[in-house]
Amino acid sequence: MNKAEEDYVKMIYEMAVLTGEPYVKTADLAEQFGYSVQSVNEMIKKLHQKELVDFRPYKGVCLTEGGRREALRMIRAHRLWEVFLSERLGLAWEALHEEAEMLEHATSEAVLERLYDYLGRPAVCNHGNPIPDAEGNIARPASRPLYETHAGDCFRILRVQDYKPLLAYLSQRNIKLHDVLTVHDKDHFGGILTVEHLGLKHAFAKHIAQMVYGEVLSSTRLKK
Amino acid sequence: MNKAEEDYVKMIYEMAVLTGEPYVKTADLAEQFGYSVQSVNEMIKKLHQKELVDFRPYKGVCLTEGGRREALRMIRAHRLWEVFLSERLGLAWEALHEEAEMLEHATSEAVLERLYDYLGRPAVCNHGNPIPDAEGNIARPASRPLYETHAGDCFRILRVQDYKPLLAYLSQRNIKLHDVLTVHDKDHFGGILTVEHLGLKHAFAKHIAQMVYGEVLSSTRLKK
DNA sequence: CCTGTAATTAAGGTATGCCTTAAAACTAGA
DNA sequence: TCTAGTTTTAAGGCATACCTTAATTACAGG
Ligand SMILES: [Mn+2]
Ligand SMILES: [Mn+2]
Ligand SMILES: [Mn+2]
Ligand SMILES: [Mn+2]
Numbered sequence: 001m002n003k004a005e006e007d008y009v010k011m012i013y014e015m016a017v018l019t020g021e022p023y024v025k026t027a028d029l030a031e032q033f034g035y036s037v038q039s040v041n042e043m044i045k046k047l048h049q050k051e052l053v054d055f056r057p058y059k060g061v062c063l064t065e066g067g068r069r070e071a072l073r074m075i076r077a078h079r080l081w082e083v084f085l086s087e088r089l090g091l092a093w094e095a096l097h098e099e100a101e102m103l104e105h106a107t108s109e110a111v112l113e114r115l116y117d118y119l120g121r122p123a124v125c126n127h128g129n130p131i132p133d134a135e136g137n138i139a140r141p142a143s144r145p146l147y148e149t150h151a152g153d154c155f156r157i158l159r160v161q162d163y164k165p166l167l168a169y170l171s172q173r174n175i176k177l178h179d180v181l182t183v184h185d186k187d188h189f190g191g192i193l194t195v196e197h198l199g200l201k202h203a204f205a206k207h208i209a210q211m212v213y214g215e216v217l218s219s220t221r222l223k224k
Numbered sequence: 225m226n227k228a229e230e231d232y233v234k235m236i237y238e239m240a241v242l243t244g245e246p247y248v249k250t251a252d253l254a255e256q257f258g259y260s261v262q263s264v265n266e267m268i269k270k271l272h273q274k275e276l277v278d279f280r281p282y283k284g285v286c287l288t289e290g291g292r293r294e295a296l297r298m299i300r301a302h303r304l305w306e307v308f309l310s311e312r313l314g315l316a317w318e319a320l321h322e323e324a325e326m327l328e329h330a331t332s333e334a335v336l337e338r339l340y341d342y343l344g345r346p347a348v349c350n351h352g353n354p355i356p357d358a359e360g361n362i363a364r365p366a367s368r369p370l371y372e373t374h375a376g377d378c379f380r381i382l383r384v385q386d387y388k389p390l391l392a393y394l395s396q397r398n399i400k401l402h403d404v405l406t407v408h409d410k411d412h413f414g415g416i417l418t419v420e421h422l423g424l425k426h427a428f429a430k431h432i433a434q435m436v437y438g439e440v441l442s443s444t445r446l447k448k
Numbered sequence: 449c450c451t452g453t454a455a456t457t458a459a460g461g462t463a464t465g466c467c468t469t470a471a472a473a474c475t476a477g478a
Numbered sequence: 479t480c481t482a483g484t485t486t487t488a489a490g491g492c493a494t495a496c497c498t499t500a501a502t503t504a505c506a507g508g
Contacts, residue, residue: 004495026455039496041456046494058455058504089338102330111323114313228465250485263466265486270464282474282485 001052003105006074007033008043009052010104012063013071017141023060072132073112077104079125080115086126087119093176094167096126127167128159128177128213144216146181147193147209153183154217155195161211170212173202180217225276227329230298231257232267233276234328236287237295241365247284296356297336301328303349304339310350311343317400318391320350351391352383352401352437368440370405371417371433376444377407379419385435394436397426404441 001009011032015024030040044061047053052067063071081100085091091099107115113134116122123139124130132138142158149155157179160166170176174197181195191206204212225233235256239248254264268285271277276291287295305324309315315323331339337358340346347363348354354363366382373379381403384390394400398421405419415430428436 002494035495036497037455038457038498042495085335089335089342091334091338095334099332099335102332103327106326106330108323108326110315110319111309111313114315118313226464259465260467261485262468262487266465 001050001070004043005047005050005052006070006105008047009063009067009071010074010078012053012061013068013075016063021060022062023056024062025060029061069136072136072138073109074104075129075138076116076132076134077107077112079129079131080112080119080122081107082125082127083119083122083131084115093126093171094164097162097164124159125162126177127162128157129162142213142215144213145210146195146204146212146214147206149183149186149193149216150219151183151185153219155181155183156214156217157181157212158214160213163211166208166211169208173200174198175202225274225294228267229271229274229276230294230329232271233287233291233295234298234302236277236285237292237299240287245284246286247280248286249284253285293360296360296362297333298328299353299362300340300356300358301331301336303353303355304336304343304346305331306349306351307343307346307355308339317350317395318388321386321388348383350401351386352381353386366437366439368437369434370419370428370436370438371430373407373410373417373440374443375407375409378441378443379405379407380438380441381405381436382438384437387435390432390435393432397424398422399426 008029011029012024015028015032016022026040026044027037029035029044030037033040044053044055047061047067048055051064052070053061054064055061078100081103082096085096085099086093116134121133122131128142130139130141146155146157157175157177160170160177175181179197181197183193183195184201185192185194187193193204193206193209195202195204232253235253236248239252239256240246250264250268251261253259253268254261257264268277268279271285271291272279275288276294277285278288279285302324305327306320309320309323310317340358345357346355352366354365356362370379370381381399381401384394384401399405403421405421407417407419408425409416409418411417417428417430417433419426419428
């Protein structure tokens with residue numbers, strides 16, 4: 001597999017996880033990559049020939065077992081490099097992804113395994129995304145969005161979408177992974193969630209609060 | 225610069241260092257890369273347009289100041305990754321080069337600088353090749369070949385050619401950088417150099433002893 | 449069941465970096 | 479000085495991964 005193919009199987013895997021649907025639409029892939037639908041179709045044909053994907057016309061593509069294995073290898077490399085870049089080199093949160101996006105294609109199996117041990121076999125990357133082990137086992141990512149909390153909830157951030165503007169937005173406010181937020185108010189109509197963090201209040205728009213995931217630790221609200 | 229261009233300027237730099245001649249012949253580049261002369265000519269034309277090289281027909285190519293800077297950046301990345309892979313991940317001597325050959329193209333300026341500090345600003349890679357600093361200053365490599373020693377000399381290995389079969393050959397004999405060899409005998413006609421290392425004797429053919437560089441520590445031989 | 453929309457396929461194009469074969473230009477040795 | 483051999487340039491090709499435009503095919507709602 002070359003860089004292009006690697007990025008395709010990774011993207012297919014990630015979009016399937018995001019939507020919960022194993023089949024990913026050609027048009028959605030094109031949209032995500034910023035490529036034309038025709039280009040995506042051509043690549044799908046090639047991936048199919050290599051038995052990395054199953055293509056059902058008018059339904060989408062789905063990774064084969066081999067494709068899934070390759071996708072997990074790329075995700076593993078990507079996330080391990082993110083840990084390295086953050087923990088060891090001290091790169092900023094929002095810089096990790098694009099560096100890892102290059103390094104992931106330049107990493108042999110041997111380097112990957114040693115890097116994994118060197119970093120202490122981390123379970124998640126710095127955005128809270130789970131890191132597959134060498135056998136391709138991967139934990140479920142934290143899936144409860146901050147937006148689904150209620151006034152009074154205490155919420156620990158366990159995962160954030162690896163989306164640069166979001167990361168810049170959060171780090172500008174000194175909010176990091178594992179931080180705890182107290183939900184003050186949720187304005188359903190306006191879609192604004194007001195939280196407290198280290199004594200400061202922040203108002204998050206719905207689309208922001210939907211990209212932050214974690215767990216509710218405790219709640220002062222009355223259970224219905 | 226893309227991967228191909230990066231490998232070209234690096235190669236031009238390295239061949240110029242090796243030969244001592246600033247101008248590198250098209251045919252020699254083709255030979256080293258295993259490409260056709262025509263392909264090399266095409267790339268030279270492009271590098272010239274980008275003002276990375278000066279091309280003198282029938283003489284060869286020479287890096288411009290900009291080309292030299294880019295070459296040193298690649299060499300810096302390559303050798304720093306070799307240090308990382310060796311010192312931190314414990315990769316075998318002979319595996320370093322090909323891994324670094326990929327990683328060097330996936331490394332931003334920011335990562336490079338942090339990696340440099342993280343590794344303690346090393347002066348040389350694991351083959352003894354000097355690592356340029358961020359400003360492009362680079363030390364002269366050790367240049368005295370083991371083959372130019374005489375019976376009785378004590379010789380410390382400071383640099384070896386980054387050539388896989390040589391590295392495998394040496395590490396199989398437990399010979400590493402900074403080890404000291406005692407020259408027992410030099411057979412000029414046969415070209416065999418006999419040395420002692422950790423109590424064991426080794427016979428090195430001329431072409432081997434010419435790829436190992438270092439310093440003579442002391443000598444029992446009579447000065448003429 | 450039929451038709452509009454969405455998805456797929458077809459056809460032809462671009463840039464990159466490699467290739468081969470062949471002509472032209474130059475250099476250097478005799 | 480002339481010519482043989484080296485070097486460069488020209489011409490045309492191939493694979494990859496992207497593109498646009500234009501059929502064609504299939505699904506799904508009315
Ligand atoms: Mn990422
Ligand atoms: Mn990538
Ligand atoms: Mn090397
Ligand atoms: Mn390289």
